[in-house]
Amino acid sequence: MIEISLHKTLNNSGTPFEMDFKIELEEGIIHVVTGKSGAGKTSFLRLIAGLLHADHGELKVKGDVWYHSDKKINVKPQQRSIGMLFQDYALFPHLTVLENLKMGLSKSESKEISKELLQLFEIDQLLDRAPETLSGGQQQRVALARALVGKPSILLLDEPLNAIDFKLRFKLQEILKRIQREYQFTIIMVSHDQAEMIKVADQIVEIEDGKIKRKGSVSDLYSIDQWNNQFSFIGEVISIQKQGISFLINILIGNNAVKVIGSPEIVKTLKAGDQVRVASKGFNPVIQKVENQSN
Template sequence: MSIFVDIEKNLDGFRLNMQLEADNIPIALLGASGSGKSMTLRCIAGVEKPDRGKIVIDGQCVFDSEKKINLPPQERGTGLLFQNYALFPTMTVRQNIMCGARRSRKYTCVDALIQQFGLEKLDKRLPSELSGGQQQRVALARILASQPRILMLDEPFSALDAFLRWQVEQQMSEVIESFPGTTILVSHNREEAYRLCQKIAVVQDGKTHGLREKRELFCHPKTQAEAHLVGMENVLDAQQQSDGTIYIPAWNVSFTPQNTVPNVRAVSVSAHAFTLEEPPSDYLTVNGCITRIMHGPTDAIVLITPQQGSGVLHWRTCNTSLQRDQSIRLYLPLDQIHLLTE
């Protein structure tokens, strides 16, 4: 089942301006809290009304501001998993799932869903008697009982601890893989979005530059928002000179890019990209002093102040012989520098 979204809505502090189109694949909206991701899902589901625009689900127009079309939530064929799960507190597990089945009139699916989600011994309990992970499984079963055309997941792991989150994510992955329609995942966690979805759209201040293949997005971010959200530790302002070279004031270095990109405003570099060994060709040299070493379980993040630079360089390494205040020279292959236009 396909989905087409082109909507606008005034929000507190910014304007939601969302364009989105997908067809039978899992996609993610990745962005910081308050960027408009959850509001987009609520508008698709019919819980909120956009100020302007159009929403089409599987060829059916469910919202059109010009034609005055605004179908109620129960007629849209969407399934939205809220962050707080929104279970009916006075109903048992079975009764909650039955509520979803009433929409589809497929009551025979209830037992199958209870078994699928391992709820056989919990079906007579109330939501208050369940753990967070169990509540989520009930909420997801209730949604699937309604046989939605579009499955929408709003930060589904945010209320779970790290160990339980991993367990639930594995089950969620199976649900997404078997779901016949489009799944939209809202998340601020890039690893979850990458593992669960095929395409990702970065959302910032209510806007997105469209869906991108996840590997292409992570390997080649195009904007500062994309670079930050995919985990680039070094995102720096840059100046494009008249001769085509790029100057990075924070590191006080210049280089000639391998590809011509107009209107470069910033660059991004992964902390893994630097090396102590000189590459065979096409590299940038940064001299500096180690100001801090932050050790992790498998590696360390080293903060370096470049010579005559005004900023900090972040380098991730497994080298255990480094010392604070040590002078250092790092090499950076030019193909590891991403040119950003916004």
């Protein structure tokens, strides 16, 4: 269990912003932290990492005290078993990809980086490159791999999948789920994207005004079950075409594009790139076995 009870007042340009986080997080699952911008999500991660010093409170991870204001315990970020993916990836510009990754290994560990990790993130061909020469998606995979080489018990991700396109995001979500299941560490990630939350989160933590508003599973918080009688998917609007009096909306769900008829009223609220829920209400979808399946 990760027991958090941390209090911190930030002084941003003269206006004090009070944060009071009290929550217990289960280990070995993916927690998605969500909330409006400026609610304190990044500060929440930084407090856990020890990059932001709490004013008072307690932080216990698996029974180890990382921070205790009364006992004057404050374990340095270096000694907390964490991996962190920063919003700007924070790759070291003067080092190659391989050298960047090696920075994550402690002196006592072997100098070998697991091949599995390199292949998983598809960066085994990039090892001699400078970070500057990589695309955004590649930089992110390197940064993620670097955060993981030291085998942290908690992985903190600050809006990790925001800057990349839908397809890459989808792939990284898959990888994240896979490695999390394989290595059984805890992931705490900040995300705004509802589709992403539904896809990866085991637990959702909502933050509002520097406080934990609520915590629960996806279905607890978003009552998906009431909404979708038969089926429901989250997708992204690709384009909207006018078709007589109605509109044809192209939506990307996972890797498949689907066409859905939309009324002018609903189209008014939509634009390409928006996240939408595609659900059925009145009818029962037809299910048919697909023959000649390759797998």
